Amino acid sequence: MSVDLAFAALADPTRRKVVGFLGSRPMRAGEVASLFPVSRPAVSKHLRVLLEAGLVQVEKVGRTQVYRLRPGGISEARRWMEESGRLWDTALEAFRRHVEKEVEG
Numbered sequence: 001m002s003v004d005l006a007f008a009a010l011a012d013p014t015r016r017k018v019v020g021f022l023g024s025r026p027m028r029a030g031e032v033a034s035l036f037p038v039s040r041p042a043v044s045k046h047l048r049v050l051l052e053a054g055l056v057q058v059e060k061v062g063r064t065q066v067y068r069l070r071p072g073g074i075s076e077a078r079r080w081m082e083e084s085g086r087l088w089d090t091a092l093e094a095f096r097r098h099v100e101k102e103v104e105g
Helices: 003-010 013-024 029-034 040-052 075-104
Strands: 056-061 064-069
Touching: 003 013, 003 040, 003 075, 013 029, 013 040, 013 056, 013 064, 029 040, 029 064, 040 056, 040 064
Parallel strands: none
Antiparallel strands: 056 064
């Protein structure tokens, strides 16, 4: 999974809601579609984007497809956010020290 694909997929509020619903339990595509005031093809497109980003997985059960969150699907993006957070913390701490030094000086 690419961090870029994960963030692009999660940039859409409908897809974030889909992830939230799938976080509670696996669902058939039709179940997911019934939760939104958009067409089934539109929901299918959202599910495809989440699938391509590696955030969800699909299992064929009989004639239906069941979607669920992919274990570890967000791991790479989470690592990137944690590393970026540490960099920001370091930069902000250096800025704070600089400002305090200027005020004291």
